[in-house]
Amino acid sequence: MSSKYGLLVLNSKNVQKLKQLLTSAAAALSSKLYVRLNPDEPRTDELVSKIYLTSASSCPKLDVRLVVSEIRGNPENYVLIGEEKLLENAEKLAAAKKYKKVVLGGTFDRLHNGHKVLLNKAAELASDVIVVGVTDKDMIIKKSLFEMIEPVEFRIKKVVDFVEDISGTAKCLAEPIIDPFGPSTRIKDLEAIVVSRETIKGADAVNKKRNEQGMSQLDVIIVELVEGSDEILKETKISSSSRRREDLGHLLRPARAVPRETGAPYIIGLAGGIASGKSHIGKYLRETHNFDVIDCDKLAHTCYERGSSLNRKIGEHFGGDVVVDGVVDRRKLGTIVFSDKVKLRELSELVWPEVKEKAMEIVKKSTAKVVVIEAAALIEAGWHKTLAETWTVFVPADEAVRRVVARDNLTEDQAKDRMSSQISNKERLDNSNVALCSLWAYEETHAQVDRAVEELMKRIL
């Protein structure tokens, strides 16, 4: 049985066997590995990067933390990885800290090894306070797959926990920032700023602004980028964007336990904005995975048949002249609802229950293992609250506009208008269990769907 936490002490000899030691940590532990260097192994930037980089391949599931001061809690409580024991040299380590207060900034989504190298540098240099600006709002919306970025409070908590855990002495003060400066140009007695090769310009901008405000200049401490590769996003460094992309097709939050009769199909919702790729994915699920897929768009049309109960309800609600000979005059109804969000909502509230009832009749007759309810407004209609799980497909808004213009022969403004009546991708994803993004080649969309189906089958067996 594996333990949760472990401690790996490195010296000049066993550091040669780093890969082997990290691999044995992977087998022995389930959660966190603290790494400490004994005095005969100096901490160089190369070694810090190597520890994190090697951990990514040798023990990818462990949260590896290179401690720069004394270990929190009692080291005896951790499983010792390898033979080397801890020599207490906390005083020496603390004395080596060059500054009292340092600052750094970032988004820190899905805290990765590049971030850890940067934060380790700050912890290595600062004895008292590490100030961290964590981006939010306008600072994140240009990032790829920004809709999947973790909430800022969560990212802040992760950063503070990591920094205070490895630092031993320094307090970490983190706050959300909505410009590239944040506290770095507000707090006078900062002494240094930690950046990577790619964010040096940001540090220069901070110093320029501090100078203009009559504040001292910060020493600029640079760490090298930790490499990684992502052919789809064309990244050559470990990045949060890649990690978000890797999460596509995987369960983001647990499915709801919905009681199901023996042999009854498992129902999932498929939501997504205009031209996001719902129909394409629905077709793929039907043809490749033998799921039954209910297209609620088509189903809604059948609700408008002559003399239907929906037509009657619409007549009662919007006035008799929108229904001619038992059939809704769609043009007339369109002029009423498309210029008035409240009226559109009222119409939806008449249509959705009818569509849901019809969808459920189809589900009852289905002999498939899984039935997919494909509906653009699934989340607006609140159906996700009763389904076991919802999958959302999305593309960035500008791509959706491009697709609508090309497919539906509309102007850009008309396309934007249509999108403005829908909820945002972020709102959809916040209410979904699985995220799919159809921004790249069809094969990539299919690969995400295949992953989602494979995991779904394991969950529902």
Ligand SMILES: CC(C)(COP(=O)(O)OP(=O)(O)OC[C@H]1O[C@@H](n2cnc3c(N)ncnc32)[C@H](O)[C@@H]1O)[C@@H](O)C(=O)NCCC(=O)NCCS
């Ligand atoms: C504007 C800023 C804060 C936005 O951060 P960004 O969105 O790039 O954050 P991200 O989470 O991607 O990265 C955070 C930091 O880790 C570094 N980093 C990211 N990946 C890696 C990697 N693979 N290896 C090493 N470092 C990495 C980044 O270069 C950045 O310095 C930043 O880029 C910047 O300009 N920093 C310098 C100025 C600054 O710190 N301002 C705020 C002070 S409070």
Ligand SMILES: Nc1ncnc2c1ncn2[C@@H]1O[C@H](COP(=O)(O)OP(=O)(O)OP(=O)(O)O)[C@@H](O)[C@H]1O
């Ligand atoms: N990688 C991709 N995966 C899926 N669709 C893609 C991809 N690349 C481009 N597309 C295109 O995006 C367009 C929209 O796809 P689709 O019709 O499936 O969307 P939708 O969400 O059903 O749209 P709507 O709800 O507006 O009818 C299609 O023309 C489709 O070919």
